Amino acid sequence: MTDPMKDVFDTLNQSTPEPQNMAENKAIFMATAHRMSVTSEKLARHQHMNANDTKGVLPMKLRFNRKRVSVLVALVAILTVAGGVLANSIFGFFNQAPTDTSNVQITWNQVDMENIQMDVPAFFYTLEHAMSSTEYYSKAPQAVPSRYQFYNATYNASSGDLSQYYQCETSGITLSQRPLQAGEVFGGVEVGASATIIPVDIGDGGEYVRGGWLTDGNASTLVLDSSAMTNTTTNVGLTWSNDIPQHTLMWTENGILYTLQTSVTQGGCNLTQADILAIANSLK
Amino acid sequence: MDIDQDLLKRAYNRDESALEAIFDAYYPALYRYLYHHTGHIQTAEDLTATVFHRFLEQIYSDKSPINHLSGWLFRVAYRLMVDDIRRTHVRDTDPLPDDIPMESIIEQTVMAQIQTKQVYEALSELPDRQREVLLLRYIGELDLFATAQVLGLNVNAVKALQHRAITNLKNILMLQGELS
Numbered sequence: 001m002t003d004p005m006k007d008v009f010d011t012l013n014q015s016t017p018e019p020q021n022m023a024e025n026k027a028i029f030m031a032t033a034h035r036m037s038v039t040s041e042k043l044a045r046h047q048h049m050n051a052n053d054t055k056g057v058l059p060m061k062l063r064f065n066r067k068r069v070s071v072l073v074a075l076v077a078i079l080t081v082a083g084g085v086l087a088n089s090i091f092g093f094f095n096q097a098p099t100d101t102s103n104v105q106i107t108w109n110q111v112d113m114e115n116i117q118m119d120v121p122a123f124f125y126t127l128e129h130a131m132s133s134t135e136y137y138s139k140a141p142q143a144v145p146s147r148y149q150f151y152n153a154t155y156n157a158s159s160g161d162l163s164q165y166y167q168c169e170t171s172g173i174t175l176s177q178r179p180l181q182a183g184e185v186f187g188g189v190e191v192g193a194s195a196t197i198i199p200v201d202i203g204d205g206g207e208y209v210r211g212g213w214l215t216d217g218n219a220s221t222l223v224l225d226s227s228a229m230t231n232t233t234t235n236v237g238l239t240w241s242n243d244i245p246q247h248t249l250m251w252t253e254n255g256i257l258y259t260l261q262t263s264v265t266q267g268g269c270n271l272t273q274a275d276i277l278a279i280a281n282s283l284k
Numbered sequence: 285m286d287i288d289q290d291l292l293k294r295a296y297n298r299d300e301s302a303l304e305a306i307f308d309a310y311y312p313a314l315y316r317y318l319y320h321h322t323g324h325i326q327t328a329e330d331l332t333a334t335v336f337h338r339f340l341e342q343i344y345s346d347k348s349p350i351n352h353l354s355g356w357l358f359r360v361a362y363r364l365m366v367d368d369i370r371r372t373h374v375r376d377t378d379p380l381p382d383d384i385p386m387e388s389i390i391e392q393t394v395m396a397q398i399q400t401k402q403v404y405e406a407l408s409e410l411p412d413r414q415r416e417v418l419l420l421r422y423i424g425e426l427d428l429f430a431t432a433q434v435l436g437l438n439v440n441a442v443k444a445l446q447h448r449a450i451t452n453l454k455n456i457l458m459l460q461g462e463l464s
Binding site: 005006008009011012013015016017019020021022025026028029030032033034036037124125126128129132 | 329457
């Protein structure tokens with residue numbers, strides 16, 4: 001007996017547009033499989049070695065020399081703090097401006113769209129797909145407040161920058177991560193003179209700032225002028241505010257620079273400093 | 285359609301040729317299934333890629349082993365699709381290919397497009413579970429056992445659901461004059 005629905009669904013199947021990225025997705029899948037295979041083998045070897053190291057030897061020493069353990073713990077604690085300070089002193093995450101006001105001159109040029117060479121990042125709707133595209137071990141927060149949902153992600157293959165966007169109504173959280181280049185000099189994100197830069201014990205050391213730059217009325221002029229056909233220059237006045245609920249946390253860990261930044265969070269989507277630290281500490 | 289258990293066993297042994305064979309065998313069907321749910325090529329492909337990423341995570345971790353590959357893959361696809369719909373609510377679908385200049389289309393193609401649109405409309409009128417069973421059986425090309433696994437039902441319940449879905453779909457299409 002023939003299936004009466006077969007013809008109906010054959011028509012539907014034939015009308016399905018061909019997938020456009022099957023080859024690219026297959027390449028990513030195979031590369032990820034290879035990477036996972038290598039990683040799991042290394043992990044297995046590591047676990048095997050650790051198991052051999054600890055069998056009967058280390059626990060015995062710990063059991064019989066408590067004083068030595070205390071000294072070791074104290075040493076580790078001192079080195080950890082020193083490491084954090086060292087990382088921050090080399091790596092200035094934030095750069096304090098001389099005052100709380102600033103002026104930015106923005107020139108809007110006409111662009112030759114035919115000859116423009118842009119480094120366009122890849123765009124992803126799913127976090128897993130975005131994370132599998134990076135050549136380094138990328139992370140995602142495991143504890144984003146429930147009212148925030150993953151929205152999309154971009155990955156710039158040339159800089160290695162992976163940015164994840166989480167959204168709650170009109171508020172957003174952006175987590176960016178990228179590998180640091182050898183000998184890289186980082187200029188630091190500019191904040192107002194009155195901003196309080198708080199050192200944070202995370203990864204190899206980090207800093208947190210609450211607040212942001214507010215624009216004056218000229219910002220709207222910029223949007224209007226952007227549609228003009230001639231080159232246009234607009235001055236935008238900026239004023240730093242410590243009061244607006246905008247957060248920035250930057251830190252490094254194992255050669256990766258992480259930046260967790262929010263827009264000006266509002267209403268039920270408001271976030272606190274504790275929320276930001278909880279998100280950052282949940283990265284996995 | 286099902287992959288030999290031997291292929292799954294080789295995948296667990298890190299055999300990359302087995303992984304490649306699984307990808308080639310299931311990517312088109314998963315993509316079609318997700319496309320007919322989301323109506324969006326890019327989303328369907330992103331979700332399909334995510335299914336395979338989850339598959340790798342499953343076989344490279346100590347999680348419970350996969351016993352039935354097609355059922356497992358489509359169950360993950362179904363959950364991802366439901367999450368995606370919840371998250372995005374409304375997304376512009378890719379237009380049906382009806383904007384091709386008339387002079388370049390043969391009559392058969394036009395008829396196929398009209399039929400496609402009618403089937404889409406008829407499917408959208410079915411209850412969720414009935415629509416799902418038809419998409420899994422006819423678009424995903426799953427057997428009864430795998431379909432039962434995806435939907436969390438037993439095989440007899442799937443048979444009954446499929447029977448009701450086909451009857452209802454026929455009635456809707458007949459009303460549209462399609463099968464009369």
